[in-house]
Amino acid sequence: MIPENFIQSNLQGISFIGPELILTLAILLILLVGVLLPYWRHRILFTILAVAGLAGSVLPLWKLPQPAPDLTYLSNLFVWDWLTFLSKPFFAVVGVLTILLTQVTGEIDNSEYSECTILVLAVTMGMMLLVASTDLLMIYLAFETMGILSYLLVGIRARDERSGEAALKYVLYGAFTSGTMLFGFSLLFGLAGSTDLLAISQKVAFASQHPQDRLLLIVAILFFLAGLLFKTASFPFHFWCPDVYEGAPTPITAFLSVGPKAAGFVLFIRLFYPLFATGHDATIYEAVSGLDWPSILALVSAITMTLGNLAAIHQNNLKRLLAYSSIAHAGYLLMGIVSLSDLGLRSVVFYLVVYLFMNVGAFAVVAMVASAGGSEEIDSYRGLGARAPYVCVAMAIFLFSLIGLPPFAGFVGKVYLFAAVIYKKIYWLAVVAALNTVISLYYYLRIVKAMFLEKPTETIQIQVPLSSRVLLLALLVPTLGLGIYWQPLARVVSGMF
């Protein structure tokens, strides 16, 4: 017979996935509107519906009980902790910015616009589910919801060859790595006999004492890493990143570079800390004995940032350049994961928030210049500072923030990341990261130099509409504001772990 309390607990659990349900409703509504009004393809209608759906998805969060680390719901599939609670609005903001950017740049055709908004909402829903999951099956399901729909988003311009090529590369790479990750999951399930992360973590701590199981654990970790490093675009699974970022429509590139990447890092925190680390004291963790995954990750982090920065130097296409810069930033972010402390985790989350605004900002400028008659090549930016001062100053601010110069938000984020590894006494990694910051200075400043110090080679007039300016302002305010007054965010983040 069906136990009555099972139904009751499931019904209660439904209120916790309110954001996802509202997003689903919004998706269905947009789908229906797109079907019912085929000749009235007003982009603004879809934009309003999508933004309303994303904004509405955040509303039920404040009606829910106080998050707690052990508050699970829907048969232990999800956990309601601070990381879940704060990630959901984060991804909603990512979605809203992407949709507004698609709206103002007009890079996606009207005939594909409703599908594009639907897919952005659906990927956002996948990311929201992913960060809350504590069950291997649910994690994989959400991971694939996010993954498969983002392949579609990359190829949304069906008649564009570059878009199609990028989507195909993304699919093949993604299928391979997520399959590898699933294999890792199956090994872990074979070891622990459960898909629940809590149950697995107890078994893992036990198994790591036995030499024959330790080998299995190491293989499982390496297979895990394939999926996670792919999503975060880190070495050695970064090859897809430049091609996909270049071929995808620019707003989608911005979305991929902050949304799924952030989800990947949250998954890092979700998987590695409960599974392969034990609480040493209140704020410091220790890798499960016999498994030195922090050292592996430290190496990956160092190689990722060096490779990203060195490859970015020679890029003339801004989207490719920013793609390599996003690889380098994945390397910086990994420093926080490596440090195995609460400080490290906080710094990762802090940096992700800051990175959201500055990176979307940089891509927004690229999209706006391209849609206003320029191109994505650096030649279009020569002497642009005189013709479009507002956009160029904004671009310069985003780039300075990406370098990590004070007084911009990127600086504060980087300070936290550096502090985390120095506190853990991994000095060599901090030195590598500092050297990398110097390398990155060169190619970011190349754009700034082209904009303000060089003579224009093209004489096109860049007209940026008011709506774009307002969107840029909305991205500038946090980039500047969090660089000067970051304590509120730091306080919120430090409450999480």
Place this chain on the structure above:
Amino acid sequence: MFFDFANVFIFIILGLLMTFVIITVSRLLAPRVSDVPDKFTTYECGERPVGSAWILFNFRFYAVALAFLIFDIELALVFPCISVYHKWLKAGSGLFALIEIAVFVGILFLGLIYMWNRGDLKWTKEVPEEMEEGLVLEEEKPITF
């Protein structure tokens, strides 16, 4: 624990052995003839190939196959619900289960409407005029390796 994998290990060994066994047996049994034209055809067993394999497939096949797959899975997921529905009725939560299934089927139905509306259920889909210019078929080139 290692013993649990003995089955798998035996399968791997057998699988590897079988490869050699089959090749050896066929080598022993097969008549040694050379220069028979049939040996150089695609299927070596007497089946004559009809035309070239490098033809244009109807791409529409995939859309229909995809739709079929979705509704096939729908059936597979709804069927277990139906089989326990009687128990749910007795437990007094029949309405809850009904709503659950209705929502699930409703979402898929909306998908069907969307597909229908896009004309993906027709075998021959008409390409809008503005897209047609991008659809110039290249002349057939002989494929060389």
